[in-house]
Amino acid sequence: MTESDALLEVNGLKTHFFTPDGVVRAVDGVDLTVPRARTVCIVGESGCGKSITSRSILRLIDPPGRIVDGEIVWRGGQQSGRTPGDGAAVDLVSLDPDGERIRRIRGNEISMIFQEPMASLSPMYTVGAQMIETIRLHRSMSKDEAREHATAMLARVGIPQPERRIDAYSFQLSGGMSQRVMIAMALACQPDLLIADEPTTALDVTTQARILDLIRELQADTHMSVLFITHDLGVVAELADDVVVMYLGTVVETGSVDDVFHDPKHPYTRALLRSIPTMGRGTRERLPSIRGMVPHPSQRPPGCPYHPRCDEAIAGRCDQEDPPVVALGPRRTARCVLYDPSGGPPGPSPASAGASGTAEAGMEDTP
Template sequence: MVTAVDGASFSVPRGKTVCVVGESGCGKSVTGRSILRIVDAPGRVVGGSILWDRDGTGDPVDLATLDPGGPDIRKIRGDEIAMVFQEPMTSLSPVHTIGSQIAESVRLHTDLDDDAVRGRVIEVLGQVGMPRPESRYDAYTFQLSGGMRQRAMIAMALVCHPRLLIADEPTTALDVTTQAQILRLMVQLQAEMDMSVLFITHDMGVVAQIADEVVVMYLGTVVETGPTEQIFTDPRHPYTRALLQAIPRFGQRRAGRALSIIPGSVPDPYRRPGGCPFHPRCAQARPGTCDVVEPATVTVAERRDVRCVLAAEEVHS
């Protein structure tokens, strides 16, 4: 068995944006899919809990205990919690119109008649900035640009007014201008709908723009969490520091400074290293400790956790 996500623990406050960051292969997308119970077979959730406070009473539902294909999770999926996938060309059907695909979610979760469903879909297409939404309702995926397809994906996720939106790298395949438009759109819609957002990305520049809190993942585990400003100004985990140092800066080449890189790559999950999973790439690793002891998560401040023996020593010193 390969453990893609191993005990990742964090929370998403109401009305806030939490960004999950890390290199490819760190378990970010599997984390998002696990919440909705849509991990592709033979993958499955084998332990832990996923607590969803669906009515705000403090009596949450454990999504991990629900049947992935059962009626209980189907009532939540697409209605209370929705997801924007990474690549719209592989997530949208090429043989159905955009309007019919978005309307399917409305029909599943409401009792509206056909005219009202069409009106709701056109309304949400207009909300996400789709030009001429009435005519785009009957358009096919191949008739839309990349930015329009991503707007259609966002409309599909938002049409039932979810309380939590999971966005899995929704701007990766877009040019920088369209990317900026989509990010502004998501920030605007979040404010209008008082919606929580779990934003999955590897772009620290995007994190700086939109995140209230940051979750840093490495090899299926959460290594650091905290408010965005604190993560950027005072990173505590060596991996977080390395990610921030690897951000290109204007004038770096002109000043003769080489781009900082993280040596090596994320280990194969089949051959997880002993101790801290980051120690083979860590410049601060201590032989005999980091390669042997699996670090515990320590709280260094309010809503600020770090999984590193160095942070544990600072707290206890």
């Protein structure tokens, strides 16, 4: 992939929280790329750093957290209506998080849909007032023009009677309707990149399917890129072009959705895929799941962060060495000593030594 194809590049990103009990390494060296007009899904259990990664991109990290290393290279500003020259590459980490430049990017070139629309929409103002404020902040429009544009966006995302709904308050709308309002608000300024942080978690499966269809349709119409954050592998299979698998603040595997689902490389990815319920399982057959749970980032184990839960861990290596990131092909990587060409394992793996392959705790169904 050429540099011009990469809309967003995150290199070595580290976001740490400095608490009285010590440093919490919530994001600890993340690398990922979002190509233009493609959907990249970040997947992993709760506590793996997915949401902090997305908030870091928008510089929305509150104290005591801060970005301590890495770069976030942004090449947006290609849509119509941008300031000339905005398409030049800029490192978002170098910008003042409260400065004019990042405010021009945030909500304009990069928009975000948060997990809970009822918490993101103010109950004190109508949805129209909130949309109009956002539009006028980034577009040279009169109030009437912004209202007309907001109404058109509500219609575009499938809100019935948008001329009337624009004057409704968030508490007068259902969860699915509120989520559509959030999508309309996020897309009102025609962003180059839409970040969606678990936008369907609180919705029923029918509404979830409609929201996913809506995102796909809008992406096809506007050619925007999407960075979709989820713990639901079914959503990943349905929506993603590329997949980034995260564990405990690091990226353990990347690849196309076909590569990751049909030829998973990292033991964590394979364990996640084994834990998906399938129609062919017997009614009394126990669902495979991952033993243990994701530790708190402040209690990160030495060596590979996944090795205490891994049935393929190599004694003397995985518990001591920080695993290398190995390139396995175009946009295909795995962070695991199993693919390290520098040398073979010094000892048997727990699986070959008789460790149980039966898991006891699966993927959490929380954000």
